[in-house]
Amino acid sequence: MTAPDFSAGVPEDLDRSTGRAPSGRPELVPESVRLDGRRALVTGAGRGIGRATALALARFGADVAVCDRIDVDVARTGYEVAGLGRSTCVGVLDVRDPDAVDAYLAQVAEDLGGLDVVVNNAGGGFFSPVLDVSAGGRHALIAENFTQVLDVTTKCVPLMADGGAVVNITSIEGHRAGPGFGIYSAMKAAVENLTRTLALELADRRIRVNAVAPDMIPTPGDAGLMADSAAVSDTGWALTPWPDEGHPDDVAAAVVFLASDLGRFVTGTTLHVDGGTMAASGWKRPADGGGWVL
Numbered sequence: 001m002t003a004p005d006f007s008a009g010v011p012e013d014l015d016r017s018t019g020r021a022p023s024g025r026p027e028l029v030p031e032s033v034r035l036d037g038r039r040a041l042v043t044g045a046g047r048g049i050g051r052a053t054a055l056a057l058a059r060f061g062a063d064v065a066v067c068d069r070i071d072v073d074v075a076r077t078g079y080e081v082a083g084l085g086r087s088t089c090v091g092v093l094d095v096r097d098p099d100a101v102d103a104y105l106a107q108v109a110e111d112l113g114g115l116d117v118v119v120n121n122a123g124g125g126f127f128s129p130v131l132d133v134s135a136g137g138r139h140a141l142i143a144e145n146f147t148q149v150l151d152v153t154t155k156c157v158p159l160m161a162d163g164g165a166v167v168n169i170t171s172i173e174g175h176r177a178g179p180g181f182g183i184y185s186a187m188k189a190a191v192e193n194l195t196r197t198l199a200l201e202l203a204d205r206r207i208r209v210n211a212v213a214p215d216m217i218p219t220p221g222d223a224g225l226m227a228d229s230a231a232v233s234d235t236g237w238a239l240t241p242w243p244d245e246g247h248p249d250d251v252a253a254a255v256v257f258l259a260s261d262l263g264r265f266v267t268g269t270t271l272h273v274d275g276g277t278m279a280a281s282g283w284k285r286p287a288d289g290g291g292w293v294l
Helices: 048-059 071-083 098-112 135-159 182-201 220-229 248-259
Strands: 039-043 063-068 088-092 117-120 164-169 207-214 270-273
Touching (some): 048 063, 048 117, 048 248, 063 071, 063 098, 071 088, 088 098, 098 135, 117 135, 135 182, 164 182, 164 248, 182 207, 207 248
Parallel strands (some): 039 063, 164 207, 207 270
């Protein structure tokens, strides 16, 4: 292979620092994943995926507002964010309460000056066949897993004057049946659909809207649900196609990508952080190895 001849210098149509033709926008560099100068909000940030996401955003340079219903947990997360040298705004509230959300976002606006990233992580459920869920239970599941996501997003958009990114944490259950968790699954599917619609409606404001759908990510809140439903039992089948166990940091990594300039042309999509469960679509194999079966 013959080396190029640079004796005549760099061609005039190439950028001297990168050797590339000017594109009219910043070149992709390792620093593109950095979030310096950006301000983020993470709901349900007290533990699990929310806490991991808040800390990841802070480690990559963002100031991070965090809220949760559990005061001790969210105070710890806020302390950890501050320990990383980032500004924070800690809120103890139920995001299903519109007035509480209004008051908290007013404080966020005062403390951080606005928002660039919104991560709707708060949510939850309980095990019960659909027809056994009381009217109050149905209302609570819908409010916690759909209504508050729409409410928080609607109220955060005016704080995103310079554009930014909204990331909704959904679930693989939004993409398949959820026996025992039917209303929860339906609401996660609704958020996934809402994500696509908002991606179109907010594009002119330069706000990207995406979702992350985890599965098999051990968190403190899931332990009781697994026991109640017996959905994950010792059957001898591998839990995921990927051989390693998932971790909240895996979900946080997807959020950082979507929040950063690495994801600047990604909107209206869902990233599945599930060790291949969505791809498997019912295929499984023994935990100790062997062929795939349906």
